[in-house]
Amino acid sequence: MKIIVPVKRVVDYNVKIRVKPDGSGVDTINVKMSMNPFDEIAVEEAIRLKEAGHADEVIAVSIGPAKAQETLRTALAMGADRAILYKTDLPIEPLAVAKILKSAVEKEKPGLVILGKQAIDDDSNQTGQMLAALLNWPQATFAFKVSPQGETVEVVREVDGGLQTLALRLPAIVTVDLRINQPRYASLPNIMKAKKKPLEEIDAASLGIDIEPKVKVLKTAEPPTRKAGVKLKTAAELVDKLRTEAGVLQ
Amino acid sequence: MAVLLVAEHNNKALNGATAKALTAAKALGAPVHVLVAGAGVDAVAQKAAALEGVDKVLVADAPHLAAHLAEDLAALIVPLMANYDALVVVASTTGKNFAPRVAALLDVPQISEATAILSPTQFERPIYAGNAIQTVEVTAPKKVLTIRTTAFAAAPEGGSAAIEKIDAPAQSELAKFVSEDISQSARPDLTAAKVVVSGGRGLGSADNFKLIERIADKLGAAVGASRAAVDAGFIPGDFQVGQTGKVVAPELYIAVGISGAIQHLAGMKDSKVIVAINKDEEAPIFQVADYGLVGDLFQILPEIEAALDSRK
Numbered sequence: 006m007k008i009i010v011p012v013k014r015v016v017d018y019n020v021k022i023r024v025k026p027d028g029s030g031v032d033t034i035n036v037k038m039s040m041n042p043f044d045e046i047a048v049e050e051a052i053r054l055k056e057a058g059h060a061d062e063v064i065a066v067s068i069g070p071a072k073a074q075e076t077l078r079t080a081l082a083m084g085a086d087r088a089i090l091y092k093t094d095l096p097i098e099p100l101a102v103a104k105i106l107k108s109a110v111e112k113e114k115p116g117l118v119i120l121g122k123q124a125i126d127d128d129s130n131q132t133g134q135m136l137a138a139l140l141n142w143p144q145a146t147f148a149f150k151v152s153p154q155g156e157t158v159e160v161v162r163e164v165d166g167g168l169q170t171l172a173l174r175l176p177a178i179v180t181v182d183l184r185i186n187q188p189r190y191a192s193l194p195n196i197m198k199a200k201k202k203p204l205e206e207i208d209a210a211s212l213g214i215d216i217e218p219k220v221k222v223l224k225t226a227e228p229p230t231r232k233a234g235v236k237l238k239t240a241a242e243l244v245d246k247l248r249t250e251a252g253v254l255q
Numbered sequence: 256m257a258v259l260l261v262a263e264h265n266n267k268a269l270n271g272a273t274a275k276a277l278t279a280a281k282a283l284g285a286p287v288h289v290l291v292a293g294a295g296v297d298a299v300a301q302k303a304a305a306l307e308g309v310d311k312v313l314v315a316d317a318p319h320l321a322a323h324l325a326e327d328l329a330a331l332i333v334p335l336m337a338n339y340d341a342l343v344v345v346a347s348t349t350g351k352n353f354a355p356r357v358a359a360l361l362d363v364p365q366i367s368e369a370t371a372i373l374s375p376t377q378f379e380r381p382i383y384a385g386n387a388i389q390t391v392e393v394t395a396p397k398k399v400l401t402i403r404t405t406a407f408a409a410a411p412e413g414g415s416a417a418i419e420k421i422d423a424p425a426q427s428e429l430a431k432f433v434s435e436d437i438s439q440s441a442r443p444d445l446t447a448a449k450v451v452v453s454g455g456r457g458l459g460s461a462d463n464f465k466l467i468e469r470i471a472d473k474l475g476a477a478v479g480a481s482r483a484a485v486d487a488g489f490i491p492g493d494f495q496v497g498q499t500g501k502v503v504a505p506e507l508y509i510a511v512g513i514s515g516a517i518q519h520l521a522g523m524k525d526s527k528v529i530v531a532i533n534k535d536e537e538a539p540i541f542q543v544a545d546y547g548l549v550g551d552l553f554q555i556l557p558e559i560e561a562a563l564d565s566r567k
Contacts (some may be wrong), residue, residue, distance in 0.1 A: 100359060
């Protein structure tokens with residue numbers, strides 16, 4: 006079977022973002038960009054499934070500007086076999102992403118689509134679930150373990166309070182959580198090899214899908230800041246302050 | 256029209272997050288109906304009906320709804336939405352799982368983790384792990400919102416809404432529940448606790464988390480952890496507080512041996528009072544802490560225990 010892994014180009018995990026003073030958004034000019042960390046985990050999981058003989062091809066897909074090619078090359082260097090970029094300069098919301106991915110699924114007919122559970126820029130946590138809905142496929146979010154077994158895939162999910170195991174009929178959608186694996190670093194030879202792997206470009210506008218934003222962002226602001234408090238000398242002083250000044254202990 | 260709020264529960268008890276999401280649902284300015292979907296949920300429905308401000312409780316009771324699978328919940332909720340303007344869901348792992356599936360089937364966008372309802376069409380939500388707050392406007396005919404319940408006060412009890420049974424669609428063939436492993440703890444739920452004591456990499460070992468647990472038990476607190484402590488294998492992942500773990504806002508948050516990465520701060524900085532205990536006085540956690548103690552946690556924790564005992 007084929008596995009599709011959608012990957013998103015986002016502001017790097019280690020960058021401290023800056024809100025523009027005029028409230029129009031977050032500054033992304035001259036900021037280091039990387040693959041969304043959860044998508045790296047998804048790429049890793051797909052490659053491991055291929056290495057274990059559960060899949061024969063891993064296809065990385067991205068939606069965004071021409072620069073998203075770099076993100077796809079990263080996925081190819083990790084071990085994806087080929088890549089597709091749906092090119093657009095519009096800001097793309099999760100529902101539109103899901104609609105574009107649906108057309109990628111119809112073109113490639115994968116057995117699994119593995120996504121990161123959320124992107125660390127908009128923190129939406131929607132795309133996988135929406136894609137599952139549009140395809141009428143089963144979904145397993147927050148995956149901790151993925152085990153294909155013939156016509157089904159068993160997925161252990163991280164849920165509030167513990168773990169839940171589901172059996173999904175294939176084809177299926179899986180979104181991965183942090184602890185399912187540790188993504189590999191691409192080696193230099195693999196980075197060189199990735200430059201020769203096929204990367205197809207499709208103009209997103211050519212799909213005839215409505216990808217215009219539906220949510221209007223009126224303002225982006227800094228969160229309210231907390232003031233640093235006081236440093237105390239002793240544990241006894243701390244407990245006393247919590248009882249009297251803060252009033253949070255009996 | 257009206258707002259449909261989906262109750263968060265484990266089939267036995269109504270989760271306190273529901274009363275908080277009710278406050279958000281009421282802010283949309285329309286009558287609120289609560290959907291209780293599950294198996295053997297009579298007691299949950301009674302509790303939901305007793306919340307002040309609930310106009311009606313819809314109960315879909317069927318064995319296959321017990322596990323709250325997204326496929327089954329979406330099949331139940333999507334047809335109901337013909338009668339509602341908005342769907343309001345707790346941003347729990349259950350709500351985050353099924354709400355986008357419903358939104359996509361309704362062909363509308365979802366607003367994730369709303370922290371303020373400014374009007375029936377305008378909402379605030381955090382992005383970039385809470386390092387920026389967006390104000391957004393949705394003009395779609397139906398709104399789908401997940402609610403970050405730490406941002407809302409719980410609606411009180413005092414209502415007596417009518418309870419109406421509704422039929423559940425047949426079980427989806429797409430996904431089946433196999434098993435679950437939910438940790439049993441006498442301590443309060445992390446997201447609902449009034450006091451949370453969290454440990455980080457500074458604890459050094461799983462065994463040393465007993466020091467955290469001892470303080471937590473003296474305070475009736477929940478135990479939490481940083482990602483570093485989880486990654487080091489000191490404690491399971493469902494204890495993780497942060498951007499990718501649980502978001503908590505207790506009255507008192509005590510961070511022990513946690514340096515305070517922005518991803519951790521995103522999960523706890525709305526706590527009322529924050530205490531930080533760390534040997535590194537430059538640790539970023541001190542920038543958000545109301546009270547800080549710089550020093551060796553292995554010396555400080557027993558001292559805190561003793562001080563807590565001293566006036567009991």
